[in-house]
Amino acid sequence: xxxxxxxxxxxxxxxxxxxxxxxxxxxxxxxxxxxxxxxxxxxxxxxxxxxxxxxxxxxxxxxxxxxxxxxxxxxxxxxxxxxxxxxxxxxxxxxxxxxxxxxxxxxxxxxxxxxxxxxxxxxxxxxxxxxxxxxxxxxxxxxxxxxxxxxxxxxxxxxxxxxxxxxxxxxxxxxxxxxxxxxxxxxxxxxxxxxxxxxxxxxxxxxxxxxxxxxxxxxxxxxxxxxxxxxxxxxxxxxxxxxxxxxxxxxxxxxxxxxxxxxxxxxxxxxxxxxxxxxxxxxxxxxxxxxxxxxxxxxxxxxxxxxxxxxxxxxxxxxxxxxxxxxxxxxxxxxxxxxxxxxxxxxxxxxxxxxxxxxx
Numbered sequence: 001x002x003x004x005x006x007x008x009x010x011x012x013x014x015x016x017x018x019x020x021x022x023x024x025x026x027x028x029x030x031x032x033x034x035x036x037x038x039x040x041x042x043x044x045x046x047x048x049x050x051x052x053x054x055x056x057x058x059x060x061x062x063x064x065x066x067x068x069x070x071x072x073x074x075x076x077x078x079x080x081x082x083x084x085x086x087x088x089x090x091x092x093x094x095x096x097x098x099x100x101x102x103x104x105x106x107x108x109x110x111x112x113x114x115x116x117x118x119x120x121x122x123x124x125x126x127x128x129x130x131x132x133x134x135x136x137x138x139x140x141x142x143x144x145x146x147x148x149x150x151x152x153x154x155x156x157x158x159x160x161x162x163x164x165x166x167x168x169x170x171x172x173x174x175x176x177x178x179x180x181x182x183x184x185x186x187x188x189x190x191x192x193x194x195x196x197x198x199x200x201x202x203x204x205x206x207x208x209x210x211x212x213x214x215x216x217x218x219x220x221x222x223x224x225x226x227x228x229x230x231x232x233x234x235x236x237x238x239x240x241x242x243x244x245x246x247x248x249x250x251x252x253x254x255x256x257x258x259x260x261x262x263x264x265x266x267x268x269x270x271x272x273x274x275x276x277x278x279x280x281x282x283x284x285x286x287x288x289x290x291x292x293x294x295x296x297x298x299x300x301x302x303x304x305x306x307x308x309x310x311x312x313x314x315x316x317x318x319x320x321x322x323x324x325x326x327x328x329x330x331x332x333x334x335x336x337x338x339x340x341x342x343x344x345x346x347x348x349x350x351x352x353x354x355x356x357x358x359x360x
Contacts, residue, residue: 025318026318029318029319030159033159033319033322033323034159034160034162034163034166035163035166036326036330037159037160037163037167037322037326038162038163038164038166038167038170039170040209040326040329040330041070041163041167042167042170042171042174043202043205043206043209043333044206044209044210044213045063045066045067045070045167045171046171046174046202046206047206047210048062048066049062049063049066049171052065052066059171059172059175060172062171063167063168063171063172064168064172066171067164067167067168067171071164077240080236081236081237081240084234084236084237085237087234088234088237088263091266159322178198181194182194182195182198196340197337197340197341200336200340201333201336201337201340204336205329205332205333205336208329208332209329212247215246215288215292215293216243216244216246216247217243219242219243219246219284219285219288220239220240220241220242220243220244220246221239221243222239222284223235223238223239223242223243223281223284224236224238224239224240224242225239226280226281226284227239227277230273230276230277230280232263232264232267232277233263233267238256238259238260238263241256241259242256242281244325246285247325247328247329248312248324248325248327248328249303249305249308249312249328250305250308250309251312251324253282253285256281256285257278257281257282258278260277260278260281261274261277261278263277264276264277264278303328303331303332303335303351303352304350304351304352307331307350307351307352308327308328308331311327311328311330311331312324312327312328314327315327315330331351334351335348335351335352338351
């Protein structure tokens with residue numbers, strides 16, 4: 001009886017510990033986000049910093065150079081795509097109106113599409129500026145989607161600045177800090193285990209992040225080129241968005257197809273013109289998923305789809321859109337750590353077996 005009560009107490013303490021961790025993560029999410037962003041980019045850029053250091057470039061200078069190139073490239077891309085993105089946001093009411101007309105054309109009985117058109121009308125009112133002065137006063141009190149976009153951009157600037165600063169310290173001094181931590185461990189076995197864990201985690205994660213980034217960039221470039229061939233409006237914008245959304249498994253491709261359908265409905269009149277872009281992208285990403293992704297995910301990291309969805313929902317709840325984009329890299333990092341810690345190998349097996357790392 002005492003043994004049963006002890007197990008109940010252990011489960012209760014474990015549940016309380018989980019709830020405490022969740023509460024702490026929620027409370028400290030604004031602090032943890034820039035740190036996590038810096039950690040992910042540090043794992044991605046660490047091999048390049050080490051290579052420049054081998055070429056007798058000081059580590060701090062190498063870190064500063066790579067950060068400048070990365071920030072310049074990302075900032076330049078955002079600047080180039082900001083104008084077309086803003087234009088499409090302004091055209092949202094037009095898109096809603098065109099799709100509503102298509103719904104009426106497909107089904108002559110307007111009663112069957114009342115629910116859909118009502119939803120589209122409410123969405124159009126959200127994006128458009130109403131003419132009634134009283135409604136304008138309500139919009140001033142509640143900025144709506146424009147205010148949310150501005151708040152997101154402001155937070156992105158703050159978190160981005162903190163992440164860049166943290167990234168510089170991780171790339172320039174992180175290796176020395178890790179070495180001091182390893183040297184502080186009590187036994188030689190612990191030092192060896194920690195050194196192997198850190199080395200293999202850095203190696204596997206940097207390879208994974210670099211590989212998936214190159215694959216997504218290639219998918220985005222091919223998508224943009226294909227859209228340019230069919231005279232699709234702003235192909236660079238949608239190619240970049242397709243590359244970014246591919247970091248979200250399963251959901252990212254579906255969101256891109258939906259966006260291409262909406263833009264096609266606004267831009268083309270014929271049914272063929274409307275369907276060619278989303279169907280072409282869906283077929284292209286299906287081929288990539290069939291022949292390319294298995295070498296990136298299946299052979300190196302095999303993640304359980306159920307775990308992936310739950311993980312995405314959790315980080316999306318915690319950080320919103322940034323959490324959704326960072327979910328899979330964080331899950332992969334967690335899997336690598338679990339695979340090299342004996343007590344956590346059962347969790348690694350639940351997440352997804354990784355034969356490649358176990359043989360390395």
